[in-house]
Amino acid sequence: MGKGGRIDVYLDCNSPYSYFTHMHLRRIRPQLAKHHITISMHPIFLGGINVGSGNKPPWTLPAKATMGTFDGARAKQYFKVPEPDKFSAPPFFPIMSLLPMRALLFVREELLDVEGNFEDREKFEVAFGELWNMLWREHEDISKPEVLVKCLGRHLKKEEAERAVKAAKEEKWKKMLVDETGRLVEKGAYGAPWFIVTNAKGVEEPFFGSDRFHYIYQFLGVPFRDIEILPPGGEKEAKL
Secondary structure (H helix, E strand, O other): OOOOOEEEEEEEEEOOOHHHHHHHHHHHHHHHHOOOOEEEEOOOOOHHHHHHOOOOOOHHHHHHHHHHHHHHHHHHHHHOOHHHOOOOOOOOOOOOOOOHHHHHHHHHHOOOOOOOOOOHHHHHHHHHHHHHHHHHOOOOOOOOHHHHHHHHHOOOOOHHHHHHHHHHHHHHHHHHHHHHHHHHHOOOOOOOOEEEEOOOOOOOEEOOOOHHHHOOOOOOOOOOOOOOOOOOOOOHOOOO
16 A cells, blocks of 8 residues: 555446546546555446445436436546547446456456556556446447457457456356455445545545545545636636
């Protein structure tokens, strides 16, 4: 953990807000690093969190599904998602994300040294991001082994991608994902992205959602500019 604190974030490829969080954290990592704060990304099974917590996915509730259309568009604009019109739920959404999440868990915990090696961390995070790219942009079903191999193979060696998908079917990685999901539910998780944030004093608190970064900064003691309303002329007039 950096001496300024640590952000552990838990993501699932079924969650577009996990993607926005993944993008945003990668963008702000250099600034957080100046405050000695580290970021660690983890794959998690959102379906298991929903079942364990008793939560219902927003698309299963008509009112939330309707609001989600507005919120999704706003979030894509706010987080500056590239080519936002091309980022949409595939017709077969949601997928059973167990296989891709187990494969990413194997990549993180065994194939690469994500915590100790910058290049390995970068490779892992870019491969993680590719899941959303293939599912939400290319509309390919990454829950299918052959598609997942192709997806991971864009950033890992082919044999590494094949090894990860093979491992995802093994009991060790099935159990590890179940255990990790259960641990988060015990800590109060009910959705994704879910954060476990530890400050410089070693105090740990949970946070939920891609719109809670200002709360996280407050907890970590990171100075930041909050949202403020500018005069009609914008920044230029505000400086006069």
